[in-house]
Each structure stands twice: as structure tokens, then as C-alpha cells.
Amino acid sequence: EKGGYDYFMLKEIAEQPKAVADTLLGRIDAAGALSLDELRIPDAELRETDKVVIVACGTAFHAGLIAKYAIEHWTRIPCEVELASEFRYRDPILGARTLVVAISQSGETMDTLMALRHAREQGAKVLAICNTNGSTIPRESDAVLYTHAGPEVAVASTKAFLTQLVACYLVALYLGQVRGTKWGDEIHAVIRELARSAEKVERVLETMEPVRALARTLADKNTVLFLGRHVGYPVALEGALKLKELAYMHAEGFAAGELKHGPIALIEQDLPVVVVAPSPRGRSVLHDKIVSNIQEIRARGARTIVIAEEGDETVVPYADHLIRIPETPTLLQPLVATVPLQVFACELATARGNEVDQPRNLAKSVTVE
Ligand code: M6R
Numbered sequence: 001e002k003g004g005y006d007y008f009m010l011k012e013i014a015e016q017p018k019a020v021a022d023t024l025l026g027r028i029d030a031a032g033a034l035s036l037d038e039l040r041i042p043d044a045e046l047r048e049t050d051k052v053v054i055v056a057c058g059t060a061f062h063a064g065l066i067a068k069y070a071i072e073h074w075t076r077i078p079c080e081v082e083l084a085s086e087f088r089y090r091d092p093i094l095g096a097r098t099l100v101v102a103i104s105q106s107g108e109t110m111d112t113l114m115a116l117r118h119a120r121e122q123g124a125k126v127l128a129i130c131n132t133n134g135s136t137i138p139r140e141s142d143a144v145l146y147t148h149a150g151p152e153v154a155v156a157s158t159k160a161f162l163t164q165l166v167a168c169y170l171v172a173l174y175l176g177q178v179r180g181t182k183w184g185d186e187i188h189a190v191i192r193e194l195a196r197s198a199e200k201v202e203r204v205l206e207t208m209e210p211v212r213a214l215a216r217t218l219a220d221k222n223t224v225l226f227l228g229r230h231v232g233y234p235v236a237l238e239g240a241l242k243l244k245e246l247a248y249m250h251a252e253g254f255a256a257g258e259l260k261h262g263p264i265a266l267i268e269q270d271l272p273v274v275v276v277a278p279s280p281r282g283r284s285v286l287h288d289k290i291v292s293n294i295q296e297i298r299a300r301g302a303r304t305i306v307i308a309e310e311g312d313e314t315v316v317p318y319a320d321h322l323i324r325i326p327e328t329p330t331l332l333q334p335l336v337a338t339v340p341l342q343v344f345a346c347e348l349a350t351a352r353g354n355e356v357d358q359p360r361n362l363a364k365s366v367t368v369e
Contacts, residue, residue, distance in 0.1 A: 147163035
């Protein structure tokens with residue numbers, strides 16, 4: 001059932017191109033527009049949405065953080081993202097025009113379920129982004145967009161995350177489409193790029209051997225830091241979470257702009273720091289800033305592991321290790337940038353002799369508070 005792989009996690013990492021393609025299947029029409037009839041929330045109602053609130057836990061929460069950038073950019077609707085466990089014990093301001101998006105692989109996470117009940121009680125519409133057909137969260141939601149990743153067995157979420165991202169992009173683009181905001185060349189172009197993302201993920205997977213080799217050399221380290229900006233920031237958080245749960249190492253993700261506000265004090269000789277470099281195209285300001293962050297931490301002795309697009313030469317002099325990803329529009333970059341971090345964590349867990357599919361103290365679906 002592991003299809004020749006040693007672990008379900010490896011199988012599920014390898015299945016990501018197909019999972020991404022399956023999540024898109026049938027959702028882009030012949031004219032290149034999105035058709036999400038399955039949403040069941042009438043377009044007229046979606047047009048009235050004045051706020052989006054995303055609730056989720058763990059990896060699904062990181063997908064939500066990335067979705068915020070996409071939703072606000074493509075729709076101009078304000079979007080908040082909150083850990084379900086925090087949201088449900090607050091007094092969030094919601095109304096009939098609030099669209100709450102609950103993201104969950106299993107569809108059974110208690111905190112997320114309670115958050116959506118809390119939202120519906122206050123009259124908000126709830127859309128579930130879920131991987132498990134007929135599970136509790138979609139059953140209790142007003143609408144559901146299934147991710148079609150197929151069963152995910154390993155406790156550490158991989159293919160579910162990538163497909164959650166795809167589903168979030170679809171929701172963002174669809175909201176943009178029905179509202180007419182910014183709808184036009186940019187959204188069309190993004191839909192075309194999205195359709196190519198499975199193939200890009202495939203290309204990343206083909207080049208992972210050096211990442212595995214690098215991971216093995218770090219097996220005796222205690223700490224790894226992850227830095228990113230913009231959508232690269234949640235990617236850094238996800239890279240750190242994968243490392244914690246699989247390798248049982250101290251791992252922290254930071255927004256690179258925060259370095260000088262504290263975390264830079266952690267930098268010491270030989271500390272591995274993974275940096276997710278933003279796409280150099282169209283966002284040169286952020287790119288330049290991250291290049292100076294890489295310089296700063298390297299000058300303090302850190303061992304820099306830089307994830308950067310093919311053709312991005314400016315990072316080369318400051319990268320002790322360079323991991324290349326294909327050119328991708330900024331907002332879609334997490335689809336390719338996360339993959340090396342999954343491979344990295346999986347290999348480190350193996351090198352440290354950990355149980356990859358079933359890390360200590362964790363359960364696949366957290367059905368208690
Ligand atoms: O089933 P869900 O997506 O609701 O699960 C949420 C989290 O428990 C889950 O993503 C967890 O963080 C994973 N083990 C991360 O790899």
C-alpha cells in the first residue's frame with residue numbers, strides 16, 4: 001500500500017503533482033474561466049461578501065495564511081486568518097456578509113469544527129475546504145470545495161497542504177471573477193499558471209537528491225531557523241512545523257523583516273538557516289531586502305540554505321547551499337517552495353532514526369480540544 005516507498009510520507013510527497021492536478025480537474029472551463037458550481041453559495045451572495053475569515057489548525061492554518069495574500073490581492077475583500085482554537089473562544093465580529101472558510105484535511109478537527117459552529121451561530125456563511133468526503137466539517141458547512149488529494153496517511157501533512165493551497169487560490173480567483181474586481185488579464189494569466197503548477201511540482205521533485213544529502217549532514221544539529229517574506233513567510237512556518245513534528249528538532253519560522261527586531265540575536269556560527277527567497281520578478285523590493293538579510297546572517301556565521309528561483313543569480317554569492325525552484329508568479333510560489341522543505345524534514349527524521357509516518361505524541365486527526 002506504500003507503493004514501493006519506505007514511508008507513506010514519501011509516497012504522498014511523490015503524489016503531489018497528481019494531487020494538484022486532480023484539485024484543478026474540471027474546475028477550469030474551456031474559456032479559461034473558473035466554474036465552481038459545486039460551491040452552492042449563489043454568486044449573488046458571494047458578490048456581497050464584505051469579509052473573509054479563515055479558520056484552521058496546523059498546516060491547514062499555514063495554507064490559510066497564504067490564502068490571505070491571494071484573496072486580498074485578487075478580490076480586495078479584507079481577509080483575516082485565525083487559529084481555530086483561538087477564534088472559537090473570542091468574540092469575533094461576523095455577520096451575514098462574512099464568508100468563513102474552514103480548512104481541514106481530515107474534516108474532523110475538533111477546534112475547526114467548533115470554530116465553524118461558532119461562526120454559523122452568528123449568521124456567517126461557512127465554506128469548507130476539505131479532503132475527506134462526507135466528514136463532519138463539510139457536512140456542517142454551507143458549502144464545500146473538496147481538495148481531491150486522495151487519502152493522506154502520514155501524520156505530517158504534505159499533499160493535503162498543496163491541494164489546500166490550490167483550493168484557496170480557486171476560491172480567491174473565483175471571488176475575483178464573480179465580483180469583477182481586478183478580473184481580467186491578471187486573473188486569466190494566473191489561472192493559466194495554476195494549470196501548469198503540477199508540472200512544476202514534478203520538476204522540483206526530480207531535483208531533490210541534493211536536499212536529502214544536505215539534510216543528512218545536519219542530523220546532529222539542535223536548531224534550524226526558517227526565514228521568508230510575503231507568502232514565503234507562511235512557507236517558512238510550514239518548513240519549521242514539518243521539522244518539529246518529524247525530526248523533533250527546535251525549528252522556528254520568522255518573517256525576515258522581523259530579524260532585526262529580535263531573532264537575529266539567535267544567529268551563531270554554523271546555525272543552519274533556511275531562507276525562502278521571493279520571486280525576483282515584479283517584487284524586486286522584497287527580493288533585495290531578503291538578499292541583505294541573507295548577507296547579514298551569513299556575516300554572523302550562519303550556514304545559509306537558500307531556496308530561490310532558477311535564474312535568480314543575486315543570491316548565489318551568499319548561499320552556502322542553493323535549492324532551485326522553477327519560476328512561478330509570486331502568489332503561487334508556495335506550491336513549489338514548500339516541497340523541498342517537506343523532503344528536508346522527512347530526510348532529517350529518517351537520519352535521526354525517527355518514525356516518519358507516526359511521529360511521537362501526534363495523531364493524524366485531532367478530535368479533541
Ligand atoms: O485535518 P486537519 O487539516 O484539520 O488537521 C490540522 C492539523 O492538525 C494538521 O495540519 C497538523 O498540523 C499536521 N500534523 C501538520 O503536518
